[in-house]
Amino acid sequence: MATPITLHSVTSVPCDAQAGCDVCSLNDLCLLSHVEENELERFDGLIQHMRPIKRGGYVFRAGAPLRSLFAIRAGSFKTSVLHDDGREQVTGFYMAGEIMGLDGISSDIHTVNAVALEDSELCELPYYELERLVRDMPSLQHHFHRIMSREIVRDHGVMLLLGAMSAEERIATFLLQLSKRYLARGYSASSFSLRMGRGEIGSYLGLTIETVSRVFSRLQEEGYVSVQKRDICLKNVPGLRKLIGKNDVSTRDFAARPGALHAVA
Amino acid sequence: MATPITLHSVTSVPCDAQAGCDVCSLNDLCLLSHVEENELERFDGLIQHMRPIKRGGYVFRAGAPLRSLFAIRAGSFKTSVLHDDGREQVTGFYMAGEIMGLDGISSDIHTVNAVALEDSELCELPYYELERLVRDMPSLQHHFHRIMSREIVRDHGVMLLLGAMSAEERIATFLLQLSKRYLARGYSASSFSLRMGRGEIGSYLGLTIETVSRVFSRLQEEGYVSVQKRDICLKNVPGLRKLIGKNDVSTRDFAARPGALHAVA
DNA sequence: CGGCAGGTTGACGACCCTCAAATTTTGTGG
DNA sequence: CCACAAAATTTGAGGGTCGTCAACCTGCCG
Numbered sequence: 001m002a003t004p005i006t007l008h009s010v011t012s013v014p015c016d017a018q019a020g021c022d023v024c025s026l027n028d029l030c031l032l033s034h035v036e037e038n039e040l041e042r043f044d045g046l047i048q049h050m051r052p053i054k055r056g057g058y059v060f061r062a063g064a065p066l067r068s069l070f071a072i073r074a075g076s077f078k079t080s081v082l083h084d085d086g087r088e089q090v091t092g093f094y095m096a097g098e099i100m101g102l103d104g105i106s107s108d109i110h111t112v113n114a115v116a117l118e119d120s121e122l123c124e125l126p127y128y129e130l131e132r133l134v135r136d137m138p139s140l141q142h143h144f145h146r147i148m149s150r151e152i153v154r155d156h157g158v159m160l161l162l163g164a165m166s167a168e169e170r171i172a173t174f175l176l177q178l179s180k181r182y183l184a185r186g187y188s189a190s191s192f193s194l195r196m197g198r199g200e201i202g203s204y205l206g207l208t209i210e211t212v213s214r215v216f217s218r219l220q221e222e223g224y225v226s227v228q229k230r231d232i233c234l235k236n237v238p239g240l241r242k243l244i245g246k247n248d249v250s251t252r253d254f255a256a257r258p259g260a261l262h263a264v265a
Numbered sequence: 266m267a268t269p270i271t272l273h274s275v276t277s278v279p280c281d282a283q284a285g286c287d288v289c290s291l292n293d294l295c296l297l298s299h300v301e302e303n304e305l306e307r308f309d310g311l312i313q314h315m316r317p318i319k320r321g322g323y324v325f326r327a328g329a330p331l332r333s334l335f336a337i338r339a340g341s342f343k344t345s346v347l348h349d350d351g352r353e354q355v356t357g358f359y360m361a362g363e364i365m366g367l368d369g370i371s372s373d374i375h376t377v378n379a380v381a382l383e384d385s386e387l388c389e390l391p392y393y394e395l396e397r398l399v400r401d402m403p404s405l406q407h408h409f410h411r412i413m414s415r416e417i418v419r420d421h422g423v424m425l426l427l428g429a430m431s432a433e434e435r436i437a438t439f440l441l442q443l444s445k446r447y448l449a450r451g452y453s454a455s456s457f458s459l460r461m462g463r464g465e466i467g468s469y470l471g472l473t474i475e476t477v478s479r480v481f482s483r484l485q486e487e488g489y490v491s492v493q494k495r496d497i498c499l500k501n502v503p504g505l506r507k508l509i510g511k512n513d514v515s516t517r518d519f520a521a522r523p524g525a526l527h528a529v530a
Numbered sequence: 531c532g533g534c535a536g537g538t539t540g541a542c543g544a545c546c547c548t549c550a551a552a553t554t555t556t557g558t559g560g
Numbered sequence: 561c562c563a564c565a566a567a568a569t570t571t572g573a574g575g576g577t578c579g580t581c582a583a584c585c586t587g588c589c590g
Binding site: 197198199210212214216217229 | 536537539
Binding site for chain 2: 545546547548554555
């Protein structure tokens, strides 16, 4: 029933092994895009480049003291919180150019676990040196704030997803989101391979592993996607988009009360 | 069936109407706690104090350009995102001493609506002036970063709640969370009044209004709380705590794969 | 070849959503 | 202050979605 699909390789390393920031191909996505030319050297010196990490390896653990933030140079990661009773909630998936560890700034202690989903490479940014550097470089400062804010906005999206969407909508949203992120990194938007297992997807989306599997099967039957283990091909992107928000929840209307358009001066 | 309860008033204004930062009773919670004495004047000058806002009034709307962050001096607010199809997801409730608007930094545009749940008072912090000020004051800078990070951590908590908890656990968690926040502000931890409607609670927790109502009723029957419209009294806090995590989800174990303890240097 | 982890599929049932109606509370104008 | 309308909340009955439990399949590796 499943049609065979071909996939691009998306595991190529973005730049050669010893390269510094100045030649890293990720610099559009990275913090560094806002470092001024004459300061680049200082920034570059701050970073511990090219820290390799194996699949399944921890970048940091919940409870560990915050020392550094980690920029992903290649590969992908998940972060998760562990509830007392052993429940795990995956809080995010991260890929090249993104920053992990921001949660730890709040109390100088990491609150999530960060684990590599495949063999990957990190740039380590010692946090307190970064904070110092940021003070001298307004555009870097602003960019850093943007990155933290983006994390907040992303989390709000997940909350919408978890709080108000059906299983099918969650999966569709998840796939479209991944597609967008691969596209932004120069990979195919329609063919990619999932770096995480069904269980991890389920945890992230608030579904069981069985439900994730069933929805994948159904989406395939209905021609939206081709799924072959972890290889995904989006066959009908507009259809997937329409899948989201088809459920009529218009009765569930908690719209704000009528009131002043703005604070009264 | 419901036992009558008495409640403390928690609507008193924390400081007199024209007061500046230097005498505001919130300064332990506020950004300002990390402003150095000799710089306080500059900080104080930046802020537009005492902006009153009526219940139902918007602080800002999703889509509006980011100009300021807003510190809550008194009262309470909700933030929410609106999905295309009219669905709303409440993303947070905010009370005195907390900061709203951080989501807007990411793209210079607010992504949520912020609405007053009661008549309230704000301090307006023009964002770009704040950013400049922050550069000159390391401890303020760090505190600001902490505040953004705290928002991220809080969102992770909500994700855990939405992704892995039953209706009863969500409500219990929600109530305990509120209790803690009131306590931190010097109010009773066991008796307080909800500033939001059942529908808003439901949206925040990913439940329908009916389910929220039913769970409140059940918790009351079982002696955990007293509920009288929006007035809540926690009767059995340890019991509420135990309610969370009673469901055995130990089979739902997505624990990280065995692997290196840390990145290989 | 056998064990194992990851994934799929099916049957069944619980939890929570939907729909509906009653009831209380709030807001407004007389 | 009361009457009325509108909104919020509660409660009940019924059904659907998704979780639970279980069996089976596949690919991988020793």
